[in-house]
Amino acid sequence: MKHDSISVGIIGLGRMGTPMARNLLKAGFPLTVWNRSRAPIEALAAEGARAAGSARQVAAASDVVITMLPDGPDVEAVLLGPDGVLDGVREAARPGLLIIDMSTISPAVTRRLHAEAASRGCRMLDAPVSGGDVGAQAGTLSIMAGGARADFDAAQPVLAAMGRTITYCGPPGSGQLVKACNQIMVAIVLAGVSESLMFAQRAGVAPDVMIPVLQGGLARTQVMELRGARMAAHEFTPGFTASLHRKDLRIVLETAREMGIALPFTRQVAEMLNRLVERGQGDLDNSALFTIVEEMSA
């Protein structure tokens, strides 16, 4: 399939959505964009995107609509609300609009949205990402998708313009569930890096002595590799903010409660991220968790 034969729309032009839109343009997709605030729409229009006036207009102009929004309620509003995507379906360019929600939202909400989309004759994938704004810019995101296998296959050329590792995870909601596992893991590894740095610091062992030893064996983690030295130096420029990680862990813990499972380590990291946000430091990188661990031993 040639890329100029698939019209793509993207809704949500933030730190992630804007560079993803640029990569779609670069790949040759006719692209329609919309965002609540106007400035990023105009920036992308200057680069060749078509500016829409609403989510509904995006849907009317597109075969595939991508949403990249902060949280579940945002996605619900854009898909189901007035002047939303599902309102635009009857006017859509071709039947069977494919919605790809790349936001990180609750698996329960995404399942409800899959059902709503199906009831209006649309197809849907939940396809959250990891890799942050750096990955979004480089087009190297990891994308984990849930939905019908045929819809995943149809979405391949579009997803390939934005990501490198693109994994079909299973039925509706599976992308969000795997993303939840990812956020659990990153959260707890951050705790581990924080405690080992804390111990080394107080014991008088330099991070540049300790880190290479740990990275040479079973203790090796990608978080230590990418952030260990910066954490030790208290450099917390995001990256991925404490606020967003906290939001993701809220979703994880709600989902865990619905499943009847205890995640004591994840819960403790979530509480620490709450403290960071309450302190007004939610815009720091999530690795600022280290300062909370330090504070506990002050």
Place this chain on the structure above:
Amino acid sequence: MKHDSISVGIIGLGRMGTPMARNLLKAGFPLTVWNRSRAPIEALAAEGARAAGSARQVAAASDVVITMLPDGPDVEAVLLGPDGVLDGVREAARPGLLIIDMSTISPAVTRRLHAEAASRGCRMLDAPVSGGDVGAQAGTLSIMAGGARADFDAAQPVLAAMGRTITYCGPPGSGQLVKACNQIMVAIVLAGVSESLMFAQRAGVAPDVMIPVLQGGLARTQVMELRGARMAAHEFTPGFTASLHRKDLRIVLETAREMGIALPFTRQVAEMLNRLVERGQGDLDNSALFTIVEEMSA
């Protein structure tokens, strides 16, 4: 320096000490061995080692004495006790016996032993390892050493026969401190792997879908790489036992208390390992921590 010009002794011929002794023999060092029980001495004598009747006799026959024992009290008994290494110093082959304690013990105890050794005219390194029995057999241990730099340099040919990554960490105790950081990290990463596997399992996501996605990004850990699939399959053959990891974390937490620092995540893993041991499962691999996380959601 030719290897046959350094006489080496090794005390403690368990799962780690025996394969380390074999690698010393293979490298051409004249080797004297001793162990509390007789069988492993005889096994190594059949392979070319000289059997000693006590730790004291090992010291008398050696330029370098290695200890590889379960815990601090064992090392104290072997070094300071009757018929121990320091008793044998005056009879030693050459002056300035170099003691290399490769056990994982408390940094405070190791500092005391360094001082005792110095007061008898001996040199000492604390040089705990990571890499487990597999690394001991392959001669690929990571070795982290504390003590005088000159003694570390002198020990290089001996250490190189047993390990691959050999790091000088700083003054007496530094090897144990870096090992403590390593055990903190492995403990908390095990908790992260356990919670993400737990979440995936209950959510109906197969480990072979989840694991590669996490390993492709920031969530990547060596514990997941080596043990994730086995944990999901409840295969807990050691490896490194829960009992030994619990012992190491007891040392970490005692040291942290002396330094006035809180390690809440490490403490929680230590409590879970206690439960495993109390259940009579201390001989399982430490990754059986996963079963405690599962039990909390049963």
